[in-house]
Amino acid sequence: MDTESLAQELLALNLPHMLVVASSDLSHYDPYDMAVEHDHTTIGHILEGEGGKLGGDDACGFMPIRTILAMAHVCGWKSRLVDYRNSGDTAGDKSAVVGYASIGFWEDRNGHE
Secondary structure: OOHHHHHHHHHOOOOOOOOOOOOOOOOOEHHHHHHHHHHHHHHHHHHHOOOOOOOOOOOOHHHHHHHHHHHHHOOOOOEEEEEEEEEHHHOOOOOOOOEEEEEEEEEEOOOOO
């Protein structure tokens, strides 16, 4: 899939209240500390708009994430990490965890966050 083209097609819909969601796990089944390091690198790429640095080992839904990043680039959207956790934080077993993050993107119409 050409994520740049998909981003352009979605933006061309010109919907006044469009909400776009990309849902994906991050790292899969690494030990806790390794997963946290890997996931924070992935989150950094997302926050910096570096979709080309994302692959399947970083997030199984890297293509939808790349699409949103392409849309964010065209529209000048801001981004912020809302929360990061992994299954070791919630289920307790830290030997092989799955990472999750919530990252928001928005149009900065007033010049501030």
